[in-house]
Each structure stands twice: as C-alpha cells, then as structure tokens.
Amino acid sequence: MVQSEYQPLVDAALAEDLSDAGDVTSAALFRDEAMNATLFSKDSGVLAGTEVFAAVFRTVDPTTKIDLLAADGERLEPGARVATVRGAAVSVLSAERVALNFLGYLSGIATAARALVDEAARGGHAVILDTRKTLPGFRALAKYAVGVGGATNHRMGLYDMVMLKDNHIDRAGSITDAVARVRSRWADRFRIEVECRTLDDVQEAKALGVDVIMLDNMSLDDMRAAVAICGGSPPLEASGNIDVHTVREVSATGVDFISSGAITHSVRSFDFSLRSVVA
Known part of the structure; x- marks a missing residue:
C-alpha cells in the first residue's frame, strides 16, 4: 500500500x-x-x-x-x-x-472477498473479480483489501480498459459497430471487454475477437451454453447479483471470472x- x-x-x-x-x-x-x-x-x-x-x-x-x-x-x-x-x-x-x-x-x-473466493473454488476454477462500485475516494484502499482477501482487481477505472456495456452498445447500434469504433480510435492500445445479454451477443462478440466477454445476468443454463460456444477463447466473466450464496453454482458452469460489486458496495x-x- x-x-x-x-x-x-x-x-x-x-x-x-x-x-x-x-x-x-x-x-x-x-x-x-x-x-x-x-x-x-x-x-x-x-x-x-x-x-x-x-x-x-x-x-x-x-x-x-x-x-x-x-x-x-x-x-x-x-x-x-x-x-x-x-x-x-x-x-x-x-x-x-x-x-x-x-x-x-x-x-x-x-x-x-475471501468468502467468495473459497466458495467459488468449491464449484470450479473461476477467479473472483471486484468492480468499480467503491466509495468515492476509497477505490485504491478498497481494491487493496480485495487483493488481501484473495480476489483479483478488475480495471481500476475508466482509463485502463475498454468495457462496452449496454448503454454503449445501444447507442452505437450493435456490438460490431461499437467494437469497430473503439478499434478505430485506440487500435490495440486497450483490452476490450463486451457485455453480452444473450447467446447471440456472445457469438457476435466471439467472432469479433474481443478480449473478454461478460455474461450479464444470464441464467446458469445460458452460462453453460456460452462456455460451450467459446471453448475457452475468449475468457468469460459472469456478472450480475452474484453473492456468496450463488457463487459456487456460477463457478460450476465453467466461466473463467466472476465479478461481484457486493465485495465493496455492501x-x-x-x-x-x-x-x-x-x-
């Protein structure tokens, strides 16, 4: 620190x-x-x-x-x-x-963080990630504590990774259009993560060769289907109201990462x- x-x-x-x-x-x-x-x-x-x-x-x-x-x-x-x-x-x-x-x-x-890490390990190999849902001004300290607990830091802010979420994609018109605009501006300077709400979104993002796909509030069945579609590339991040009571079954779907805002905001x-x- x-x-x-x-x-x-x-x-x-x-x-x-x-x-x-x-x-x-x-x-x-x-x-x-x-x-x-x-x-x-x-x-x-x-x-x-x-x-x-x-x-x-x-x-x-x-x-x-x-x-x-x-x-x-x-x-x-x-x-x-x-x-x-x-x-x-x-x-x-x-x-x-x-x-x-x-x-x-x-x-x-x-x-x-430790509770989530331990429970996720009982279901699969998923790495627990934090989010930007931190108290204003306390992000560096909160993310330090996340690491002490055995979880892993996601992006530190809006400046170190591209994450295309629903509002970005909807305004751009599609995942394909949003990714094209990012690459036109930044080329390969930043890793690109895309939030996907459906399995069709997953297939579209995979075809574009993005770095990470986020599965936003998907069912366990859809998570398993996404794992089958991607076959490990790109890695998949599950997100959306995941806590210590549900993290084991999410990890068991085979996703690579699980992000949880609850580690820091609740x-x-x-x-x-x-x-x-x-x-």
Whole structure:
C-alpha cells in the first residue's frame, strides 16, 4: 500500500472527527496521562488495513507507539490480539474511532472477498473479480483489501480498459459497430471487454475477437451454453447479483471470472475493540 493513496483520506477523516477543537471529552479528563491499549478482534475473518490503522495514530501524535501482532491477510477469530497502542491518553483516544473505522471497513472487504473466493473454488476454477462500485475516494484502499482477501482487481477505472456495456452498445447500434469504433480510435492500445445479454451477443462478440466477454445476468443454463460456444477463447466473466450464496453454482458452469460489486458496495464492517490496559 502506498502512503500517498491513504494519507489524504486519513487527514480528511481526522479533520471531520476532530475539527478545530479536538476531542473535548478526552481533553477535559486527561492531561499528561499515558495510556496502553490492546486491539482485539470481535469477529471471524481476514485482517486488512493495519498500515492505515497505524497511520491514523501517528498522524494525531507521532510519538504514539503501535506494535502490530498480526499482519494483513491473516485470519482472525474473536478474542485475537491484533495490536498494542501506547501513547498519551488524549492522543490515543482522539485517533481511536477513525483508526477502527478504516480497519473495520478494509477487513470487512477482505473477509467478503475471501468468502467468495473459497466458495467459488468449491464449484470450479473461476477467479473472483471486484468492480468499480467503491466509495468515492476509497477505490485504491478498497481494491487493496480485495487483493488481501484473495480476489483479483478488475480495471481500476475508466482509463485502463475498454468495457462496452449496454448503454454503449445501444447507442452505437450493435456490438460490431461499437467494437469497430473503439478499434478505430485506440487500435490495440486497450483490452476490450463486451457485455453480452444473450447467446447471440456472445457469438457476435466471439467472432469479433474481443478480449473478454461478460455474461450479464444470464441464467446458469445460458452460462453453460456460452462456455460451450467459446471453448475457452475468449475468457468469460459472469456478472450480475452474484453473492456468496450463488457463487459456487456460477463457478460450476465453467466461466473463467466472476465479478461481484457486493465485495465493496455492501460490505459489513469487521468489528474490533481497542481496550485500555489498566495497571
């Protein structure tokens, strides 16, 4: 993870929480008191975001000491010790919630990704992909957490791959016309993925030699038929309301990729607790 990708988010989150006055509760209660605290997991899942977690405390007070007891990618169970934090009580308590928000969000994504990856493997060989359905400004962090969970990043944005979706195709007139316009503009500079809604679309896209075909909200029977039509070339990506309850049967159809927006847009935050150690 690159600091330049998360530090502006850390700064903005702290400014939102502390404003100009800071933590008025802790400031009234503590002056020079030191505080030792231990971070515990309260959930089962995959840890992600420890670097950002530590950065929040150090941004508030560079003298705060954070010792990580677990690394990103490790599986956690309730009660697991994740980190210790030592510093001025006001500093630790001022940073606590923002640090936990980042860690909980990213660990929730990693946990969701791992669940999909594990369940898909029980049905077939499909690789789990994320999407662009991320919180504005948080894409780099969210996609980092997806990778920690064992899934694979799809395109990072609109700038690094051509994806012809229904609106593009309908406005262009057909898949063939849309692909022709893209190739006229960009030649082979970008990979081309085409969203297909019917098996006729699949046959048309395959004949054009596109790089990836997306099967949009197709039935399992149509997915299997598309696999038979393409025979492995081009690779097929299944998409559309696929979650941990349906991913195994989708993987079993023989598709190469399964993309899921739920990994990032409907994630449940992982629960952690930072508890003060009282001598």
